């Protein structure tokens with residue numbers, strides 16, 4: 001599948017078959033994440049692959065609202081991936097953020113790696129859904145994250161049991177400007 005096909009066919013998947021994902025397929029998906037660009041090639045991302053159902057269920061208890069369908073879908077998928085980041089490297093010098101904003105580049109790095117992962121998964125017929133609405137500190141405690149790391153996002157990984165319609169997107173004319181913001 002070419003990259004544009006993977007981009008346009010990808011959907012957030014919130015229903016999964018219980019078909020297992022073999023190790024070779026999982027490593028292809030993780031390899032896509034590994035090859036993502038990052039600030040100064042800092043590669044601040046780390047991924048915890050959760051297959052243990054007890055740990056997975058504890059993670060889901062950290063949801064910020066009941067009935068988060070993306071998070072609940074981790075109960076059906078054979079794998080839950082928790083994306084973490086080292087916080088004091090991207091956008092930092094000697095462990096200090098270059099400016100207030102620069103301290104947050106770890107979020108960008110992890111997002112790039114996650115999107116590589118998600119698109120690689122889609123190209124292999126696998127489903128994912130970004131889950132962000134959880135207590136990152138509690139998830140970090142459950143997974144034993146060391147100081148200097150934090151949890152950024154979660155996704156189930158497995159074979160889709162639904163085919164959602166594309167969710168509407170803004171038109172290019174609404175989001176693209178030329179030379180100055182607001183100029184069409």
Ligand SMILES: Cc1cc2nc3c(=O)[nH]c(=O)nc-3n(C[C@H](O)[C@H](O)[C@H](O)COP(=O)(O)O)c2cc1C
Pocket residue numbers: 010011012013014068069070071129130131132133134164167
């Ligand atoms: C940063 C981020 C956080 C998200 N958090 C959740 C979440 O907690 N639960 C959920 O079901 N979906 C979550 N989503 C999925 C979005 O709802 C979804 O990507 C969006 O509605 C567009 O649909 P699509 O992915 O099928 O194109 C999240 C997406 C992103 C990018």
